[in-house]
Amino acid sequence: MVDYERRLLMLVGLIALAFLPLLAASLVFLSQVSTAQDRLDALYARTVILAHELRGEKMRQNSLVPVIVLTGDAAPLGELKRSNQRFDSLLGQLRGLARDTGAHTTLDTVAGLQRRLLTMQDTGLAKRLGGASPAEANAYFQRNAVPLSAELNAAIDRFADQATAGYQAERAHSQRVVRGVFWVLAVASVCAFAFCAFLGRLLLRLVEQKRAYDQAAARLAEREKSISLARKEAVEIVAHDLNNPITTILFASENLLAEPELDRQPRMKGAIENIRMATETMRRLIRNILDHSKIEAGGLVxxxxxxxxxxxxxxxxxxxxxxxxxxxxxxxxxxxxxxxxxxxxxxxxxxxxxxxxxxxxxxxxxxxxxxxxxxxxxxxxxxxxxxxxxxxxxxxxxxxxxxxxxxxxxxxxxxxxxxxxxxxxxxxxxxxxxxxxxxxxxxxxxxxxxxxxxxxx
Structure with missing residues (x-):
């Protein structure tokens, strides 16, 4: 290494020592902010999904009640009960995700309205299943349950709006912080411009050498791949061509060994047995070569x-x-x-x-x-x-x-x-x-x- 390159590297090292702590601290901070944003995004997405599912469960309940009222059949009561349980479960999950007092208050309102609505539903369904006519039961629900249901849906919508507003406020604050950090990094980057100029001259030579090496390595890898594929194809062709006569020899030797007359000619039987064993060995060797070729080419299935x-x-x-x-x-x-x-x-x-x-x-x-x-x-x-x-x-x-x-x-x-x-x-x-x-x-x-x-x- 010549003297000026040594001095250049020393200067690069000094500038790097001055710039790297600031850069590292900024990157760590940005990473933390990004992680917080990701958690915020995931929390909001989960909240929206759960609110949508909560609204869906309420719609499912509202669709089951008219069926019972019209038919007088108690069979859907089981599904209605399960839907109520799912509603309570979703409500509990939303309570765990809520981040402010207003959202918790709205969820308390939703829970209270749901309890009142369930009480009215139980009363109305008991009347219908107890012998009241569909018209009487429907009138009861129209008078008592429908207004409560509308109020409940409005409360769910209000919670979704509160969640969206809170998410947007936190997201805006996070973006302001990120912009401030970026401004700090921009100023620091300008101060490090000299570092980049000196470093570029030295790195240019290294990049050219690395590019030449990568190109040579890529050509070599491509050539090895082509050779490997060609060898695999050649081995498969040879193995296939050899397998036919070997199978014929093996089949013929096994047929000869099955002949009763051969028992009176032990020397001949021994020779044919040797032929069969040698043929089995040859077939095993060919299979090994073919399997090994597949393994080398990554084709073992x-x-x-x-x-x-x-x-x-x-x-x-x-x-x-x-x-x-x-x-x-x-x-x-x-x-x-x-x-x-x-x-x-x-x-x-x-x-x-x-x-x-x-x-x-x-x-x-x-x-x-x-x-x-x-x-x-x-x-x-x-x-x-x-x-x-x-x-x-x-x-x-x-x-x-x-x-x-x-x-x-x-x-x-x-x-x-x-x-x-x-x-x-x-x-x-x-x-x-x-x-x-x-x-x-x-x-x-x-x-x-x-x-x-x-x-x-």
Whole structure:
């Protein structure tokens, strides 16, 4: 930095130190005034709404009484009673919002008129339901209730006018205060003009550099987005094209394995079984690549439904019993706690959750030597479902466990068993459900992968 720039920055600092306290105090004051105005606006709006609802309840009562008078039917009395209760509730809320003595006095008048009107209504309706003719009841209401009702409506209107007048007065005072503060800020801004002039020369250079950097970053982001979309489209096309022949091979191998004659040719049956297993592996790898492409492009979509987690886990466990036994690995599934007594239902994508559990079990069996153990357990803990897959396999160091969910990262021992996307995809699926996927592991002692899902997932 050259000498004049250093001096410029020192001068800018001194001016800023002199101007900033005034500016800060003014901004704080304006913020408080603005907050007070917002509260005043909200209070007035609430008052107007409640006054309108109060008037509406009175109109509803006035419409129910003639129905009872004309029909002599007591059925509307329940609705009339509820309307009176709502009227009293609205009146109480308005009392809490009233800000001056005049408004409270008017509300007291409204309450008194309402009590008198209810007394007359009860008397008139009792006469009608007691056998008086509609004409007699109507004459009673016209003589006694109608004038009171008009007086009550006028009192409600008077309260609304008082609320409006009070709001306008307070708003005008607040605006006068704001104008005064703005004048103070205007004078201070003129005094700080030199500060802006010096600062502008220095900032111009920084702005130009920042603009160049932002443009380069925008071009790079756009290019990365285009590349990501192109890669996603290419992966989807390739996956679709590969899926057809793989499905054909899988279908053919399963049909061949179902042939009774193949039982007399164990070598041939074993070869076909290897073809089927390799084809299943290939299809899983293609699905992982496609899912990972969707995750990178932000296109992972969940199809949520009500999922019986206990049944889902039991089904997945059943799928891996044979493969575990074939390898000589002891496999067990044990639901605990509430999951053992009742089903746990989640709003989730069942197919995706099954994919997560299947991937964890597949890895556990894959990396556990014959004679080892793999267990699947589940329980409800702290308003969440915890699913744990534990094995007695190779285990991992703390550093390896910290990176196990990173994209395309694998331990040396696992590098030959897949493309390294399964755990990354599983973590993305669990987090999309609002859950967590973690691991505890020690070298030579095995690993425990734990899926935690909120019950409201």
């Amino acid at each position: 969940l199809s949520k439904e009500t999922v019986d987690l206990r049944r889902l886990l039991a089904d997945v466990a059943g799928q891996f019993e044979v493969s575990a036994a074939r390898k000589g690995v002891a496999f067990s599934y044990a639901p605990h706690g509430d999951l053992d007594a009742a089903d746990a239902f989640l709003e989730a994508d069942g197919a995706r959750l099954e994919q997560v559990v299947a991937n964890l079990l597949s890895n556990a069996i894959k990396f556990t030597a014959p004679g080892g153990q793999v267990s699947l357990t589940s329980e409800i803990s702290d308003a969440a479902v915890v699913v744990e897959v534990r094995d007695t396999g190779w285990g991992m160091t703390e550093e390896q466990a910290a990176r196990i969910f990173d994209r395309n990262w694998q331990t040396d021992a696992a590098a030959a068993h897949g493309n390294g996307l399964g755990l990354t995809i599983s973590k993305a699926i669990v987090e999309a459900h609002g859950g967590r996927l973690g691991v505890d592991s020690r070298p030579g002692e095995g690993s425990a992968f734990r899926v935690t899902l909120p019950l409201a997932a």
